[in-house]
Amino acid sequence: MSLVVLVVACEIEKVEIPRPDRALALHGVLSASAYSQVVLLERTRNGSVSVRAPSFDLEDPLGSDSGIAEPDAIVTLTTPSGATLVAKEDITELFGTGSGVYRFSLSGSALERNGTYRLSVLTRAGEQLAAETIVPGGVAAVTAEPRTFDRATDEIVLEWPESRSARSYLVRIETPFGPRSFFTDGTRVRLGGDLRNSDADGLPRVFIPGFPQAVTVSAVDSNYYDWFRSHNDALSGTGLLNRVRGGLGVFGSLVRLRLLDLNVVAPQREAAAGTFRFVGTPAEVSSTRYLSLELYVESAAARGDQPDALTGRAVKRLSLGEAGCGLCGVLGSASNGHVELQFLSAWSARDTAETFVGELRGDTLIGTYRGAGGVGRFVRQ
Amino acid sequence: MSLRRACWSIAALIAFAPARLVSQDARPAVVAGRVLVRADTAATVPASGVTVGVVGTSIVATTAADGRFVLASAPTGARTLRIRLPGYRTTDRALRLVGGDTVRVDVVLERSVQLLSPVRTDARRIEAELFQTRPNISTVVIEAQAMAGVPRVGEADVVRVVQLMPGVVARNDFNTGLTVRGGEADQNLVLLDGFTLYNPFHLGGLFSTFMDATVGGIELLTGAFPARYGGRLSSVLDVRSAEDFRPGVHTTADLSALGATARFAGGFGGGSGAWSIAGRRTYADAMQSIFTDDVFPYHFHDLQGHATYALANGTRISVTAYQGRDVLDADLASFEADSIRVKSNRGRWAFDWGNQLLGVVVAKDLGARTTIEQRLSTSGFTTRLDLGSGASTQRSEVRDIRAAGSLRVRGDVHDGAIGYELVAQRIRYASGSPQTETTLFDLTQRPVTAALWLDDLWQLSPRWLLEGGLRAEALSGRSWAALSPRVSLKYFVSPQLALTAGAGRVTQTMQSLAGDGALRYFDVWLASDSFIPVSTAWHWVAGAERRMGDAGSVRIEGFVKRYDRVLEADPSEDPQVRGDEFLSATGLAYGVDMIARWQRRSGASGWITYTYGVSRRARDGRTWAPGSDRRHDLNLVATRPLAKYRLGARFNFATGTPYTPIVGGVTRRVYDPSLDRWGTGDPEILIESLGGAHNSKRFPVTHRLDLDVSRELVVRGATVAPYISVANVYNARNVFVYLYKYSTDVPTRRAISQFPILPSAGVRVAF
Structure with missing residues (x-):
């Protein structure tokens, strides 16, 4: 039906409308595995700020995401024992980042399981927010369990102990196309290599060869569960379950029960698959950005006029003082010897740093970089 | 006494009911x-x-x-x-x-001369007869010939014609759901030959499941219906299959912009029986694959069969079968490349839904005055959604086995009937992920409902007709039982003018999770149980009807519908918790509707309907208008032969329905438990709309003119009738929804249209 509406309906009018009032929005989660607890405070959008394509900065989640940060609020947390903690805003004078990011010096290990924590916010304008959460029981998984996961043959059966006062369990798998996450009431989940990501456009596979992928299972409280399972209907703007008094948002808590760090691999039987190393003159070797490639045929083409999908990783030469990944994700395609690769800024399919277009001649992959220019020549190892 | 025993007692009561209920x-x-x-x-x-x-x-x-x-x-x-x-x-x-x-x-x-509608009911006569013989409150019989003249949108659709009836409001152009006298679309009992169809729509409500060629007649009851009808709060729409007793095989084929329909029918047994089978399939998917390299992954189909036969001993047997399915099955990896060049890593989307129905009726005349009838049927509606070959699945299904019977005795002053209905249902609503072996929810219900009804039409005098009834109902799983009285009265001021009044209590034990949105894909049904109450309402109707000769009539009725309890889907329900599926409210709907019809065998025909309605819901001290609340709705429908052509026109003028304005957006930030950080930029920023006061604003008025031209030709013995229809001829800019944008520094509101000017063409061939 939506398709029909898209085909038949059209825009017949576009008018500017007055800006409505802005409300306070709060995002806060107490995590038993975090070094400190963070609360984000911002304003709802009312057409006063344009959202730009973000270059996301973990240290500045509001500012780099075009959020309308609410600075200079007094944010306090009352522990089950009655102690009151005051959060400190992350804002830095030099870069102006961290506005609206309020941090409590409270280690997750100090969170009292099954205890009630009360959050209070007082803004400069005198507005007040209040919310509380009961931290679920359970032992936090602090360190990751590393595993190599062959997508073709392996499966993961994750189990975890039941957590007292947990409303539900959140299973989340990081992927280059966005995470696959879901709630379950059970204490077991099976993750096969052919699992599809129903949270991402196009239903790609969850496990992508060449990529490191984290898998977490967290016990969550009812606030977290209700906020993240609900959504507002786009037309009526209703449906979200909000338990923050005086504003909108969530103040929840979670205990990360399992943390797996998967190195996803797959068989490399196809011509375009394998490990390739850059070769060239000493000058070329010293200047090339990408030193080696590990490529997999992620999916064979379903139609003759389309290429196979490639994935993998690349070893990248970092310039002096350059931040970023030394080992980065690669997505691409291969068709009749023609190869196109997108070198990612890190591991997200959303951020491409460079594109390589070339041909596979025997065991040699040769081509040019679209961004920086220059020739790249990789030989299968 | 257990419910099961009670049901058998009801059946026994029918079987041994006195043969004569009235004096002679x-x-x-x-x-x-x-x-x-x-x-x-x-x-x-x-x-x-x-x-x-x-x-x-x-x-x-x-x-x-x-x-x-x-x-x-x-x-x-x-x-x-x-x-x-x-x-x-x-x-x-x-x-x-x-x-x-x-x-x-x-x-x-003698055979009717109407070649293309040879088997259709002459509603003009039926209406005149009903006017004289029954109170007939809030009842409209729609003539097949009149339906044929109404301009079509892609395909002739009887439910779109029903939307032009008094008291019936169309929510918007994209929805054939019926809003009847302030009721929601799930409050209509839709029957095919008297058998329940749970979701008679295709393509999310754009088309109904009824193939035009198979429809023999329609009866719509919009209020105070007789006691034999139960289970819905607002209306009864009974679609009867066409029956063709002519010897031989008669074929009707329709080709439209949407799909192809074929119907084969004929008589047998020396005129004692009739049969028909029909099928329809859309072909946009096939056309797409012929002319492009891309795929169009959607189609729907219908199959319908009907047969009736009269035995020598006065027994009549009828069988009706229907199966229809919408299929949206897409292998996303096989789509043609566009801006996204690599699609081979994409998964499969499988979504289908549809109805199945099989029903048998056996009726026997016991003498000249008494008829006994037994009905047995099974009906079902299922939906299945599978994203990513088992990554995420959802299914809903409702299946029933239904036995119903009646004993009718016709006297000189009384026409009485007693009947029963016994329904065993299986309902399942489940979601999960077979791939991860997790279940989000899995709800199974097995309700049994039983009803015993009594109805008597009493001709008090030549001027007074009284129809009284009582419906006793019970539902397992909730220990619920109710008595619902129904009464209607007609007073003939003159042979051509009658005043009517009626009232009745109605109940609904099946509830839909579809919600009150502008688009209504299909109903996901749950039965009332220990968590979900039964919806109840009272109807009050009063009006007047005047016949003008054999062809004309005017009817005006005022109505009040008071909802003691009406349920609406809870948009925030927790799938892992029972009991929060619905929110209960009270409600009130009132108004006036009018129909003036002019139905002639030749020349111009048509009707004018006007509905004034007010609908309110209330809960916890808060009152609001439901999304279907339309204050004024005017329809003019006319058909006229002109030389060798038939012209059809339909004009609608309607005031706007309520909507909720969006007053801002909130950024949904996601906590990443693997990094213990707020947001990673992945998933991309999501801004959710924030609604203002619920349904506090109204869309502007809408108006639309549709035209239809058709012509009948005889080609080698076959009747060929090509047609052209144009919906929204003058391209009225009717608003479907508003889309708000607060993610720029200039907030904007965009209006999205209903149907623009929309031509369609097709042809019907009969031989």
């Missing part, structure tokens, strides 16, 4: 005779199933297989005998009946 006149007249029909060969053959009745009374009989009938207790005096058979000209005979005498009447019925 001591010296009635007797009318006996035989009805024949003229076949294509010009020979005459006996006609079974012909309705023979005395006009202005409830005295009626049906001819047996040999065409014979007897009216054993006909009233004396100057009377008109009316003989009706679908597909044949209705015939009247004037009689003077004397008490104790027997009058013999033999009739030969």
Whole structure:
């Protein structure tokens, strides 16, 4: 039906409308595995700020995401024992980042399981927010369990102990196309290599060869569960379950029960698959950005006029003082010897740093970089 | 007494009910005779199933297989005998009946000249007869010929015609759901030959499941319905299959912009039986693959069969079967490349939904005045969604086995019936992920509902008709039982003018999770149980109806519908918790609706309907108008032959329905438990709309003119009728929804249109 509406309906009018009032929005989660607890405070959008394509900065989640940060609020947390903690805003004078990011010096290990924590916010304008959460029981998984996961043959059966006062369990798998996450009431989940990501456009596979992928299972409280399972209907703007008094948002808590760090691999039987190393003159070797490639045929083409999908990783030469990944994700395609690769800024399919277009001649992959220019020549190892 | 035992008791009560419920006149007249029909060969053959009745009374009989009938207790005096058979000209005979005498009447019925609708009911006559013989409150019979003249949108659709009836409001152009006198779309009991269809729509409500060629007639009851109907709060729409008793095989084929329909039908058993099978399939998917390299992953189909046969002993058997399915099955990896060049890593989307129905009716005349009928059916509606080959699945299904029966006894002043209905349902609503072996929810219900009803039409005097009824219902799983009285009254001010009034209590034990949105894909049904209460309402109707000759009529009715309890889907329900699926509210709907019809065999025909309605819901001290609340709704429909052409037009003017304005957006930030950080930029920023006061604003008025031109040609013995329809001829800019944008520094509101100017063409071939 939506398709029909898209085909038949059209825009017949576009008018500017007055800006409505802005409300306070709060995002806060107490995590038993975090070094400190963070609360984000911002304003709802009312057409006063344009959202730009973000270059996301973990240290500045509001500012780099075009959020309308609410600075200079007094944010306090009352522990089950009655102690009151005051959060400190992350804002830095030099870069102006961290506005609206309020941090409590409270280690997750100090969170009292099954205890009630009360959050209070007082803004400069005198507005007040209040919310509380009961931290679920359970032992936090602090360190990751590393595993190599062959997508073709392996499966993961994750189990975890039941957590007292947990409303539900959140299973989340990081992927280059966005995470696959879901709630379950059970204490077991099976993750096969052919699992599809129903949270991402196009239903790609969850496990992508060449990529490191984290898998977490967290016990969550009812606030977290209700906020993240609900959504507002786009037309009526209703449906979200909000338990923050005086504003909108969530103040929840979670205990990360399992943390797996998967190195996803797959068989490399196809011509375009394998490990390739850059070769060239000493000058070329010293200047090339990408030193080696590990490529997999992620999916064979379903139609003759389309290429196979490639994935993998690349070893990248970092310039002096350059931040970023030394080992980065690669997505691409291969068709009749023609190869196109997108070198990612890190591991997200959303951020491409460079594109390589070339041909596979025997065991040699040769081509040019679209961004920086220059020739790249990789030989299968 | 357990519910199951109670149900058997109801059945036994029917079986041993007294054969005569009413007293009889001591010296009635007797009318006996035989009805024949003229076949294509010009020979005459006996006609079974012909309705023979005395006009202005409830005295009626049906001819047996040999065409014979007897009216054993006909009233004396100057009377008109009316003989009706679908597909044949209705015939009247004037009689003077004397008490104790027997009058013999033999009739030969001639075939109707309407080539393309040879088997359709003559609603004009039926309406006139109903006007005289029943209170007939809030009832509209729609003539097939009138439906054929209404401009179509892609495909002729009887439910779109129903939307043009008084008291019925269309939510928008994209939705064939019926909003009847302030009720929601799930409050309509939709029947095919008396059997329940749970979701009679395709393509998310854009088309109904009824193929135009298979429809023999429609009866719509919008309020205060008789006691034999139950289970829904707002209306009853009974669609009857067309029956073609002509010998041989007769074919009708429709080609439209949407799809192709074929129907094969004919008579058998020397006119004692009729059969038909029909099928329809959309072909956009096939056309796409022919002309492009891309795929269009959607189609729907319908299959319908119907047969009826009259045995020599006065027993009539009818069978109706229907199966339809919408299929949206896409292998996303096989889509043509566009801006996204690599699609081979994409998964499969499988989504299908549809109805299945099989029903049998056995009816037998026990003498001239008594008819016993037994119905047995199974009906179901299922949906299945599978994202990513088992990564995420959801399914819903409702299946029932239904037994119903009635015993009807017709007297001179009373026409009484007693009946029962026993329904066992299986309902399942589940979601999960087979791939991860997790279950989000899995709800199974097995309710059993039982009903016993009593209905009596009492001709108090030549001026007064009273129809009273009582419906007793019970539902397992909730220990719920209720008595629902129904009453309607008609007073003839003159033979052409009547005043009517009616009232009744209605209940609904099946509830839909579809919600109150502008788009309604399909209903996901749950039954009332210990968590979900039964919805109840009262109808109050008063009006007047005037006949103007045989072809014209005007009816105006005022209505009040008070919802003691009405349920709406809870948009925030927790799938892992029972009991929060619905929110309960009270409600009130009132208004006035009017229809003026002009139905002639030739020349211009049409109707005008106008509905003024007010609908309110209330909960926890808060009052709001539901999304379907439309204050004024005017429809003008006209068809007119012009030389060799038939012109059809439809104009609608309607005030706007309520909507909730969006007053901002909130950024949904996601906590990443693997990094213990707020947001990673992945997933991309999501801004959710924030609603203002619920349904506090209204869309602007809408208006639309549709035109239709068709012509009938005879080509090598076949009748060929091409047509062109244009919806929204002058391209009125009617608003469907508003989309708000607060993610720029200039907030904007965009209006998205309903149908723009939308031409379509097709052809019907009959031979």
